[in-house]
Amino acid sequence: MFSYIALSEIALSVGPVIDCTLGLVVSIAGLKLLDYIANKADWVSLMHSGVYVGRRGILHWINQMIAWIVILTVTKVIVCVFMWLTSEWLAIAGAWLFEPFQEEIRLELLFVMIVFPGLMNIIYFWIT
Numbered sequence: 001m002f003s004y005i006a007l008s009e010i011a012l013s014v015g016p017v018i019d020c021t022l023g024l025v026v027s028i029a030g031l032k033l034l035d036y037i038a039n040k041a042d043w044v045s046l047m048h049s050g051v052y053v054g055r056r057g058i059l060h061w062i063n064q065m066i067a068w069i070v071i072l073t074v075t076k077v078i079v080c081v082f083m084w085l086t087s088e089w090l091a092i093a094g095a096w097l098f099e100p101f102q103e104e105i106r107l108e109l110l111f112v113m114i115v116f117p118g119l120m121n122i123i124y125f126w127i128t
Helices: 004-013 015-040 057-085 087-101 105-127
Strands: none
Touching: 015 057, 015 105, 057 087, 087 105
């Protein structure tokens, strides 16, 4: 039905949807877990997110930045594994979703590279 290359290209075209849905849920769960751990361990620099005052303000910022980088890294690994495990289903969904654009390749490129990622980023940043 599809070649391997076509499967991977179509699966990657729906990647932003997976990243902005599953990725958002995993990131929020990671933040909730971090908040729980910080409160249990009385880790002041992680308990009060966004507070960078006083002599220790830079340390609070560094701790929060490292925690966020770890959360995002774990999120990206989970999203990547999910996409790898479901690549055939994603390819079928992507082929169906982008079928109307097959005759006009420039319109498909505009949609896939600019419009769709832009909308997903707006939604992602609005929620977070």
